[in-house]
Amino acid sequence: MRKSILILGALLLSISSWAQSDVLLTVGNLEVGADEFKAVYEKNKGIGSQVDPKTPEEYLDLYIKFKLKIAEAYALKRDTVSSFVSEFKGYRDQLAKPYLNDPTAEEDLITEAYERLQSEVRAAHIMYALDASALPSDTARVYKEMLRLRSQIEKGNLSFEEAARTKSADTWSAKQGGDLGFFTAFSMVYPFESAAYSLDIDQVSMPIRTQYGYHLIKLLDKRPASGTVKVRQIFFTAGENADLKTQLRAERSAKEIFNRLQKGESFESLVAFSEDRKTKSTGGEMPEFGINKMMPSFEEAAFALEEPGDYSMPIQTNIGWHVIQLISKRPLGSFEELQKEISRKVKRDSRGKLGAAKFVKQLRKDLKFDVNERNYDRAVAMIDKNAFKSGEFMLKRSNKRDYVVATFADQQIMQSQLLNFWKLNMRQGLEKVEEYLRLQFDVMATDLIIGYEDRQLEAKYPEFRNLVREYKEGILLFDLTQEMVWDKAANDSVGVYDQYQKVKNQYMWDDRIAYSSYVCTDKKVAKKIAKWSKKGKVAKIATLLKSEQALSVVVDEGTAQKKDDELIAKVWQTTPGVYGPTELDGGFVVLEVKEFLPSQPKALKEVKGLVIASYQDVLEQEWVKSLSEKFDVKVNSEVKSQLFQTLK
Numbered sequence: 001m002r003k004s005i006l007i008l009g010a011l012l013l014s015i016s017s018w019a020q021s022d023v024l025l026t027v028g029n030l031e032v033g034a035d036e037f038k039a040v041y042e043k044n045k046g047i048g049s050q051v052d053p054k055t056p057e058e059y060l061d062l063y064i065k066f067k068l069k070i071a072e073a074y075a076l077k078r079d080t081v082s083s084f085v086s087e088f089k090g091y092r093d094q095l096a097k098p099y100l101n102d103p104t105a106e107e108d109l110i111t112e113a114y115e116r117l118q119s120e121v122r123a124a125h126i127m128y129a130l131d132a133s134a135l136p137s138d139t140a141r142v143y144k145e146m147l148r149l150r151s152q153i154e155k156g157n158l159s160f161e162e163a164a165r166t167k168s169a170d171t172w173s174a175k176q177g178g179d180l181g182f183f184t185a186f187s188m189v190y191p192f193e194s195a196a197y198s199l200d201i202d203q204v205s206m207p208i209r210t211q212y213g214y215h216l217i218k219l220l221d222k223r224p225a226s227g228t229v230k231v232r233q234i235f236f237t238a239g240e241n242a243d244l245k246t247q248l249r250a251e252r253s254a255k256e257i258f259n260r261l262q263k264g265e266s267f268e269s270l271v272a273f274s275e276d277r278k279t280k281s282t283g284g285e286m287p288e289f290g291i292n293k294m295m296p297s298f299e300e301a302a303f304a305l306e307e308p309g310d311y312s313m314p315i316q317t318n319i320g321w322h323v324i325q326l327i328s329k330r331p332l333g334s335f336e337e338l339q340k341e342i343s344r345k346v347k348r349d350s351r352g353k354l355g356a357a358k359f360v361k362q363l364r365k366d367l368k369f370d371v372n373e374r375n376y377d378r379a380v381a382m383i384d385k386n387a388f389k390s391g392e393f394m395l396k397r398s399n400k401r402d403y404v405v406a407t408f409a410d411q412q413i414m415q416s417q418l419l420n421f422w423k424l425n426m427r428q429g430l431e432k433v434e435e436y437l438r439l440q441f442d443v444m445a446t447d448l449i450i451g452y453e454d455r456q457l458e459a460k461y462p463e464f465r466n467l468v469r470e471y472k473e474g475i476l477l478f479d480l481t482q483e484m485v486w487d488k489a490a491n492d493s494v495g496v497y498d499q500y501q502k503v504k505n506q507y508m509w510d511d512r513i514a515y516s517s518y519v520c521t522d523k524k525v526a527k528k529i530a531k532w533s534k535k536g537k538v539a540k541i542a543t544l545l546k547s548e549q550a551l552s553v554v555v556d557e558g559t560a561q562k563k564d565d566e567l568i569a570k571v572w573q574t575t576p577g578v579y580g581p582t583e584l585d586g587g588f589v590v591l592e593v594k595e596f597l598p599s600q601p602k603a604l605k606e607v608k609g610l611v612i613a614s615y616q617d618v619l620e621q622e623w624v625k626s627l628s629e630k631f632d633v634k635v636n637s638e639v640k641s642q643l644f645q646t647l648k
Contacts, residue, residue, distance in 0.1 A: 022639045027064060028071040028631035034643045037063060041647055056647045060640075066477070068627040073476040084475060091471045099457050099464055100450060102362070105355035109346045114335050116185040116197050117342075120291060122221040123196045124160060124178035129169040130213035135435050139209070146207035146214045153204060153216070160204060160218050169213065178218070184225065187292050190351035192217065211350070226291050227331040231302050231324050232267065232284035235276040238320040254314035254321035256551055261311055265521075267325045269586065272519070272554040275320075285327065298322060360446055363453055367408040369445065375403035379415045380437055383422070391428030395419070405441075408449055418444065484623050489616045497604065499615040504601040507610060509561065513574060514595040516557040517567065519587050525552060526581035526588035533578045533592050559597070 022034045041059045054062070078084060126149070130142045149167065152158045164178030173180055185193060192215060195208040199219035207214045234257050238250035257270050271284040279286055291299065295317040305312060305326035312324040332338075346352055384394040399416060406413040421444045422437060430436050458465040489496065516533075520526035525544070532540045545553060562572050571589050573579050574596045581588035604611065 022642075023636060024639050024643060025060075025064065025067075025633065025635045027067040027633050028075070030067055030071050030074075032063070032067060034639050038643060038647065045648075056644050060635075064633055065624050068624060068631055068633070069477055069480060070473050071631050072627055073473075073480045076480075078476055078480060079472070084479060088472055088475055091475065092468055095464065095467050095471065096454055096457055099461060100356065100359060100453065101352075102355040102358040105358045106343070106346060106352070109351050109354065110339060110342050111335075113185045113342050113346060113351075114338060116193070117332055117338070118225055120182045120184045120223050120225055121196050121219060122182045122223075123180055123199075124164060124176075124218045124220055125170065125173065125180060125192070126160070126164045126168045126178055126216045127170045127212060128167075128214045130209075132211040135430075135432055135439070137432055137435060142214050143207050143209075146216060150204060150207070150216055160216075163216075179220065181292075181296075182221070182223070183292055184290075186345050186349060190349060190354075225332045226303055227329060228288045228290045229302050229305070229329050230288040230327040231286055231305070232271065232327060233276065233279060233286060233325070234267070234271055234274040234284055234323045235279075236321045237275045240318050250321045251314065251316070253551065254323055257323050258311075258314050261323070267311060269521075273551055284325075288330070295319075298324070302326070360450065363449055364408070367449060367452070369406065369408040369449060371406045371445075372404060375405050375415060376418075376441070378403055379405060379418050380434060382419065383433070383437065385433045388426065388433050389428075389430055391426065393423040393426055406445060408445075409452060411448070411452055413445065413448060481620075485616050485619045489612050489619055492615075496608070496611055496615055499618065500604045500607075500611045503611065503614050504604075504607075507602045507607040509597070509600055509602055510563065511574065511599050512559050512561050512597040513568075513572075513593050514559050514597065515568070516555070516592045516594070517571075518590040519554040519556075519567070519584075520581070520590070521552045521587055523581060523583075523588050526590050529553070530578055530580055530590045533590065 023031050024034045024037050025032050037060065040063055041056055044059060045053070073079065079088075126146075128142050128146055130139065134142075149158075149163060153160050153163060161177030165174050168174040168178060170178075180188075183193075183196075185197075187193070188196070189210045189212075191208055191210045195205045195215070195217050196219060199205055199217065201219050201222060203219055205215075205217040208217060234254070236250035236253045238247045242250075253273070257273065260270060261267060268283055271280060274280045274284055276284070289299075289302075291303075293299070294302070297315055298317050301312045301315045301322075302324055305324065308326050308328055310326045312322075315322045315324060382395045382397060382399065384392075384396050387394040399419065403415045404412045405415050405418050418441060422440055425440050425443075427436065458468065518526065518529045520529065528544065529541055532538075545555065560568050562569050567584070567589065568591075570584055571579060571582050571591045573591060573593050576593050576595060578590065578592045580590040582591075583589075
């Protein structure tokens with residue numbers, strides 16, 4: 001997280017034009033143009049105007065400090081370290097992706113996905129497994145087998161359900177006659193999804209190819225989109241491997257909650273008994289979800305609730321028992337609301353490859369990719385196919401002349417390159433060697449074409465060139481700052497302690513109490529607890545809390561300031577002792593004050609992170625001061641004056 005933030009900060013502090021007109025300043029050997037700084041100022045001014053507005057002079061000071069660190073990174077040759085080179089390459093590859101894709105294809109896919117999200121389909125399938133890298137001849141064989149099966153189903157010789165049970169490679173859905181239940185866009189791989197959405201109810205598709213094999217798909221039903229629901233829950237743990245006692249306890253507890261809801265108690269007040277630690281602190285609220293996001297029985301119960309406030313019967317899932325209350329139901333959002341989310345899913349989804357495929361096809365045309373089939377055949381003829389089948393790469397004759405197999409742009413693919421690629425990508429046990437060799441040639445050609453285009457990006461797209469430089473400086477800044485500031489502060493225990501002594505009065509505790517509190521729905525139970533607490537009968541309280549009455553008691557203990565807890569604030573006492581029961585919000589509170597802790601500085605271990613951050617600020621200031629002495633900083637006052645007049 002820290003690295004992402006720092007790199008982002010570097011991006012905001014390093015936007016420049018490639019061709020800088022006037023040099024505003026130099027830091028060591030680094031030059032900063034006026035147009036570069038103007039872009040920095042304008043972008044930062046817009047982002048920070050509401051939080052920390054700065055004048056052009058203040059921004060210039062910040063930018064000089066930034067460039068001092070970058071100058072130091074280059075002076076130390078940090079840009080040549082292997083770890084940096086590897087990480088930077090990863091960032092550059094990510095930045096290059098949008099430039100190696102067809103943007104119109106993505107736009108069409110986003111529109112298509114939104115249209116499909118308007119409805120949910122229920123489909124069944126039969127799958128014949130086939131490796132994603134299967135040769136075209138093997139693909140054709142499995143395709144024909146599926147066609148024969150489809151013909152049997154269409155003629156009524158075999159039902160789809162029976163065929164799924166007996167022939168499908170997907171054993172999970174086979175047990176349900178191939179039924180996959182309802183799903184919507186992005187729930188299945190793209191070719192499968194496209195086929196399902198193109199069918200009429202009860203229609204069986206032609207064989208559909210996915211990375212898993214071939215499928216026959218039958219559309220069973222179609223309905224409008226369910227939208228999303230937001231619910232809260234009360235949960236009792238009882239997993240599939242839980243013993244009988246645990247399962248019965250969870251079921252009994254869920255039923256008790258349901259009975260109390262029916263008697264008029266509020267769902268919110270009963271959430272305190274939930275065993276779901278993730279949602280308990282938020283009143284049982286769960287993140288909003290749509291179909292195929294939760295366990296089937298939970299999801300079915302949640303979507304069956306009609307009005308906010310409605311609650312379910314106790315529901316069992318494979319992790320325990322739930323009582324669910326509906327907070328809200330929301331229909332599918334508008335295209336404008338969902339566009340960004342859909343775009344992210346398209347890029348992650350297999351459909352995202354369609355844009356890349358379209359891009360490569362057009363790139364081959366633009367770069368005039370051409371294969372010399374005669375020279376290609378010469379290369380194939382050199383291969384000893386029998387040896388190749390057994391996993392050995394042998395040539396029938398030596399390569400006396402290196403022929404050009406293909407050309408594109410100003411590049412040539414030579415016979416020697418192709419032979420070496422075949423050798424590196426050899427597969428043992430192949431029967432159709434020539435077919436495999438052609439596939440590998442296409443792979444090699446595509447890699448070379450994309451690689452060539454990738455190398456042209458900086459020259460073709462100034463905005464890409466800028467982004468690459470910005471990320472490079474961001475990574476350099478992170479690595480150097482980590483060494484010079486963050487790690488140094490974290491490992492200097494004496495320095496951290498000295499800094500704590502200087503700043504400890506900035507981190508004060510208010511008056512606190514060490515306490516135990518008991519919130520009861522039954523006044524009689526509260527009185528018992530108060531009585532036993534005063535007499536120190538801890539064992540009796542523990543026995544009560546293990547009994548059936550535990551459902552009516554919420555226990556809390558710890559150390560708190562008055563402002564920390566709304567309930568504690570209402571029954572606040574500072575003298576050690578037992579107070580209550582006090583009636584509060586429909587319940588009864590018993591407070592045991594064990595110790596009063598007057599206001600004092602927080603201990604170092606309690607604020608160590610804050611103290612380290614403070615110490616880091618000190619180290620950074622010292623570091624920047626030393627860099628200012630190491631590198632000459634020269635500002636062109638004439639350019640600065642002219643530039644600042646243009647800044648708003």
